Amino acid sequence: MTRWTKDPVLTVEHLTMRFGGLVAVNDLTFQAGRGDITALIGPNGAGKTTVFNCITGFYKPTEGRLTARHADGRTYLLERMPDHAISGEAKVARTFQNIRLFGGMTLLENLMVAQHGPLMRASLFGIGGLFGIGSYRRAERAAIDKARYWLDRVGLLARADDPAADLPYGAQRRLEIARAMCTGPELLCLDEPAAGLNPRESAELNELLLYIRREQATSLLLIEHDMSVVMEISDHVVVLDYGVKISDGEPEAVRNDPKVIAAYLGVDDDEVEAVEHEVEEVEREVAR
């Protein structure tokens, strides 16, 4: 019994996604533990983003069950919920592989839009807000404070009133994470957060993700290509290849899994044993 099976924030059971004849994800089962950074890795076209789109409701899975469990024990069946409810009620937030900010809106506005649900309720669905009731003004102030906190956290407070499209690439990535965090998520899904970042930005990102895990009640699930990022910060790694899970465990265990090495280096099935042997030799050398 591993840590993530004891208290999972997300349970994926028998997830299958077919597009016509193409099976993008085939009978995938895994758990993401509460308070963990779980990484979903795999070669190009392995079906990682499809899994994300199923979890966050952008696709309806062909088969399978996706359960989000909050710290207070409430559970949500994600495959039955519309996409906006997955973020609003089940508290599963996400970012996108190709950054999707509101470019013509300021950084602060971006983070205010992320707090739409609570603000909407406080403004009595716009009607109370139109007349400027006190509860809405208080909620708005609280929302601004939260936005300010996250802008400060990602180092963009000085640019709060600039349009988001004016930011450099790395800052846009951080802003997107801050925006997702403003929804107050239990689980934050990051689709290739380190893609296109230089080593310094990448290190800053790692720090931000570790901070979120440490200080916030948010668990992380991330897709990543860059193995160094994965190995450095994640607690649990799930490896996909051709839509099938080929490995699942602690980063160390996964790193040495011959199937993973085969998938990444492209080895035939009958050569796996030889690769396994090679890996052992390399390890012995490293140990020496």
Next chain:
Amino acid sequence: MAARTEHSVAASFKDAAIAAVIALALFGPLVGLRTEVTTGGLFLSQRWGDVAIAVAVVFVGRLLLNVFVFKTDRPATNLFSGMKLSAGALARIGPVFGPLMLGLALTLPFILLYGAPSQSRYYIDLGILVLTYVMLGWGLNIVVGMAGLLDLGYVAFYAVGAYSYALLAINFGWSFWLCLPLAGVLAGLWGITLGFPVLRLRGDYLAIVTLAFGEIIRIVLLNWYEFTGGPNGLNNIPRPSFFGLEFDRSPEGFAATFGLEFAAIHRIIFLYYLILALALLTAFVTVRVRRLPVGRAWEALREDEIACRSLGINTTTTKLTAFAMGAMFGGFAGSFFATRQGFISPESFTFIESAVILAIVVLGGLGSQIGVVIAAIVLIGGFEIFRDFAEYRMLVFGLAMVLIMVWRPRGLISTRKPTIALGKAKAIGGELVGEGRG
């Protein structure tokens, strides 16, 4: 650089000669030879003089363009490019311009009454017309400018408002002040009814379906004879009263109560202030809603719909609120139109109305309140000024549209003002702001 100049002059002549040869090849058969039907068959008439003129025009024109624009280091067109108004300049006059326009709008009837008594009725009527379009523009701006949903059938809601008011007032005898909100609510409900099936469509498809909806409403009004009067329209629509006081000669009328001499202009002035108040209500609500979460969600929707969904925003209801709100203000404007005219028929609600309202919004700048005012004054006022040249005014109108779109592709006022700021709010350049694809 004498050599270069000589060279370029020679090249200019050569280029112009080539253009003249092409012109000759084209105009020779097209203009030079003309078949005429005469008794006994076709007769070929020759017009080489006209061809010579056409070719000469092409040659000289091309030569002038070459010498002054294409083949010179200092093109004459540079003189015009300096005339471009920068976005900053427009943004700077913005804060002064708004209150100035408001002051002018508030005092206009009295300025006209004392300044040009003989013409005042015509100009106040024109003012009412412009303000109606300003209100419609502001209403449509919610849908097109803020939420980014291209609606080509906005006139449908205008029609629903007008007919709602007319039918309620004629059949039940209800007062204008009761019918006005009802007409707005009914138009809003139609907005939602239309929105439900349509809002899953995006971009061009949405535009086509809204266009069709506008036509459906008009054709229903035209053919449902028993209910709407069909092409005869509805007559004798009750005029609005000044909080119960009618504008007539009776002792209980408006003029008698206030001890004024009866004059027809009183009602016109009242109507002017009525539409001004309605338009200002539209602007006030729009500006306020923009700062509320629902308004921010509209703008976010225009920027990126998928990101909205990932942030827990229900895009369907958000779009519906935008549609319903725009439709409601269209309905208000419609009931004002009905009470002002006293007569409505489906003729007043053709597609061209939708097109003019959309043109006002696009020319003014998507999402800009003051831009809509300027565009409405220019377009509607321009229509009136060129009334004597009715044949050419569509030509001028089209040309003006093309020029403005070349000069300022995002509309007259394309900058966007943030709804909230930690420090000082800075206007956002139009090139960064999304246009929305439904």
